[in-house]
Each structure stands twice: as C-alpha cells, then as structure tokens.
Amino acid sequence: MRLAFVVYGGLEQISGGFVYDRALVTGLRALGHEVDVFGLPWRGPLSAAARNVAFGHPARRPPGAARPYDAVMQDELVHPSVFLTNRRPDAWPRGGAVVALVHNLGSGPPDGARTSLSWRARLERRYLDAVDGVIAVCERTLADVRALARHEVPAVIVKPGRDHVAPAVSDALLDERSRAPGPLRVLFAGAVAPHKGLHRLLDALARAPDGALTLDVVGPAPVPGYARAIDRQIARLGLGGRVTLHGPRTSDALDAIFRTSQVLALPSDREAYSLACLEALGFGLPVLATRAGGLGEMIAHGREGFLLDPDDPALWAKILGELARDRAALGTLAKAAVARWRAHRTWREAAASAAAFIEALRIPAGERARAAP
Numbered sequence: 074m075r076l077a078f079v080v081y082g083g084l085e086q087i088s089g090g091f092v093y094d095r096a097l098v099t100g101l102r103a104l105g106h107e108v109d110v111f112g113l114p115w116r117g118p119l120s121a122a123a124r125n126v127a128f129g130h131p132a133r134r135p136p137g138a139a140r141p142y143d144a145v146m147q148d149e150l151v152h153p154s155v156f157l158t159n160r161r162p163d164a165w166p167r168g169g170a171v172v173a174l175v176h177n178l179g180s181g182p183p184d185g186a187r188t189s190l191s192w193r194a195r196l197e198r199r200y201l202d203a204v205d206g207v208i209a210v211c212e213r214t215l216a217d218v219r220a221l222a223r224h225e226v227p228a229v230i231v232k233p234g235r236d237h238v239a240p241a242v243s244d245a246l247l248d249e250r251s252r253a254p255g256p257l258r259v260l261f262a263g264a265v266a267p268h269k270g271l272h273r274l275l276d277a278l279a280r281a282p283d284g285a286l287t288l289d290v291v292g293p294a295p296v297p298g299y300a301r302a303i304d305r306q307i308a309r310l311g312l313g314g315r316v317t318l319h320g321p322r323t324s325d326a327l328d329a330i331f332r333t334s335q336v337l338a339l340p341s342d343r344e345a346y347s348l349a350c351l352e353a354l355g356f357g358l359p360v361l362a363t364r365a366g367g368l369g370e371m372i373a374h375g376r377e378g379f380l381l382d383p384d385d386p387a388l389w390a391k392i393l394g395e396l397a398r399d400r401a402a403l404g405t406l407a408k409a410a411v412a413r414w415r416a417h418r419t420w421r422e423a424a425a426s427a428a429a430f431i432e433a434l435r436i437p438a439g440e441r442a443r444a445a446p
Contacts (some may be wrong), residue, residue: 074143077166083112089348121153135339142168170205183220211367228429234420251404257397260334270340274373277389303425313330331356340383355414359406
C-alpha cells in the first residue's frame with residue numbers, strides 16, 4: 074500500500090505518542106508499504122480549528138501530495154487542523170480512506186454526567202464522525218472514542234510493540250539490583266508537566282523517612298511555569314539531596330538510567346497505554362502508576378506493579394516505603410515485570426495488525442463521497 078501519515082511537527086520528537094507513531098511507520102515500511110510523513114505546523118487547538126475553517130488546507134501541499142494514497146493515517150492529535158476538510162474532494166493528502174490513530178482524546182474522556190459537550194469535544198466528535206476507521210492504542214481509548222462519536226466507526230486496537238528497546242536484563246542482574254543497599258531508586262520518566270503529576274510524587278517522597286528513597290526525573294519541561302513550581306516545591310520540602318532532574322534523555326543515556334533504577338513511579342492524571350511503563354517493565358522495574366486510563370491492560374495490580382489513585386500521596390509513600398524495606402518482594406515484582414514485557418507483541422506484529430485493518434477499509438480514490446457531514 075501507499076500510505077500517508079499526518080502528524081504535528083514530525084516523527085523525531087521523544088514523547089511516548091511520537092515514539093509509537095515512529096515505530097509504527099517503521100514497522101509498516103519493513104512490511105513493504107510505502108509511507109510518506111506529512112508534518113503539520115504546531116498550533117493551539119483553537120487557532121488550528123480557526124485556520125482550518127478560514128483557509129481549508131492546514132499547510133501548503135508538499136510535492137507528491139497530489140497523487141492519491143491508498144489511505145491517509147492521521148495522529149488524532151491533529152484533528153483541529155483537519156476536522157473540516159477531511160471529507161472534501163480536494164483534501165490532502167488524498168486517499169481512499171482516512172484512519173485516525175488515537176492515543177488519548179484531546180478533549181479528555183467523555184463524561185456521561187455532562188448535559189452538554191465542550192467546544193473541544195464537539196470539534197473532536199465532528200472529526201471522529203468523518204473518519205473511515207480508528208486505530209486505538211488500548212481498549213480504554215477505544216471505549217472513549219465510542220462514547221464520543223455519534224456512530225460506530227470501524228476500529229481496531231493496536232497496542233504498541235516492545236522491541237524498540239532491548240533491555241537484555243538477566244535474573245542475576247535483577248536479584249543484584251533488588252538487593253543493593255541504600256535508598257530505593259525511584260524513576261519518573263515523562264514530561265515535567267502538570268498532567269504527569271510530578272508534584273504528587275514529590276509530596277509522596279516527602280512523606281518517606283530520610284534515606285529511604287531517591288528520585289531521578291527524566292523528561293522535557295514543556296511548561297516553564299510548572300517547572301519553576303517544581304523547583305520551588307523541591308526546595309520547600311527539603312528534597313534537594315534526594316531528587317535529580319536530568320532533563321530529556323534518549324538512547325543509551327536513557328537506557329542507563331532505566332537499568333540502574335529500581336521502580337518507575339508515574340502518578341499521571343491519566344495514561345492510555347504508556348510506552349514509558351512498557352519500557353520500564355522490560356528493564357525489570359515494577360511500575361507504580363495511575364489507575365485512570367488503560368494501564369490495567371498492561372499491569373496486574375500487585376504482580377508487575379501497582380495501580381493507584383494519583384491523588385493519594387500517602388498510599389504512594391506507603392507502597393514505595395514497603396518496597397524499600399522488602400527487597401525480596403521488589404525482586405519478585407521485577408521478574409514478573411520482565412516476563413510481562415517478554416510476552417508482549419513486537420512492532421512488526423503491531424504494524425501487521427494496522428496494515429490488515431487498513432487493507433479492509435480501502436476504497437479506491439474517486440469512489441468515495443467526500444461531502445462534509
């Protein structure tokens with residue numbers, strides 16, 4: 074197949090969603106499919122929607138965009154830029170089917186208690202009503218799509234592959250690391266942004282006895298005001314000697330931090346199917362993460378980690394403290410984590426699932442009505 078893939082910016086960014094997109098595109102190409110990537114300019118949702126209404130196409134058509142594609146895949150994040158023009162005859166890139174790849178709904182999970190939708194949810198609903206198929210990264214995400222869309226669009230769940238990392242950890246390494254003396258080495262791997270909940274983890278860390286826990290923070294800081302608030306919180310709680318802010322790390326530097334850490338803690342507002350958590354399992358890190366979202370599809374509570382209320386710092390502190398004291402339990406969780414990672418699908422299998430779904434949706438260009446709903 075000849076496929077177009079539409080995303081904000083490009084595929085070089087380091088957040089989990091873009092790692093997924095990049096690995097999926099690589100997998101599709103490895104299967105013999107041609108995939109052209111179209112990067113749209115980053116804009117806020119209101120600005121992007123306004124430009125889509127006023128100007129139609131979200132950006133100038135690149136060379137080659139005039140030739141029809143078998144299908145157009147869109148990271149659903151771009152929906153404000155294309156929601157109005159996807160169904161028009163002159164839409165670009167032109168293709169027989171438009172497929173939305175959904176990580177998390179941009180407007181948040183639907184709330185059945187609400188009597189009316191926000192403007193963002195209405196815009197996102199219009200987008201979903203105009204696509205021909207949905208690829209969702211987990212069951213929870215697909216349920217959210219079903220709750221928001223007005224009709225049951227064809228869909229498939231394509232959970233990520235595991236083999237974009239190659240931890241190669243042994244039982245001997247896990248035993249040695251679990252029994253290592255000193256404080257429990259906790260890792261936070263994610264954006265230093267409010268929805269990822271680093272401030273909650275710091276509150277939990279402050280409740281632990283001195284010397285029980287240390288925290289390594291790896292990830293970009295896209296919200297400067299929040300990053301400054303984190304610095305102030307660390308100073309106020311007296312955690313300067315226990316917290317290390319590494320900033321963004323990739324490749325070998327990131328692997329080294331995963332390899333020497335003992336637990337991943339991610340008290341986010343919500344996670345779909347977190348690649349950071351999947352990678353942590355591969356390195357033998359038990360995962361403490363939010364129970365809101367799709368991580369229950371990855372982690373069994375008490376087996377590979379714990380799924381917790383992100384707004385209960387006392388509970389986070391309690392479980393981290395127990396793991397710091399009971400290194401045998403830590404080792405058991407670590408081995409279960411690696412076993413779960415090894416049983417996970419590969420990116421080739423994920424790409425094959427996506428390709429089979431798109432093949433079933435294919436309709437020759439020119440035979441599809443493109444009238445806007």
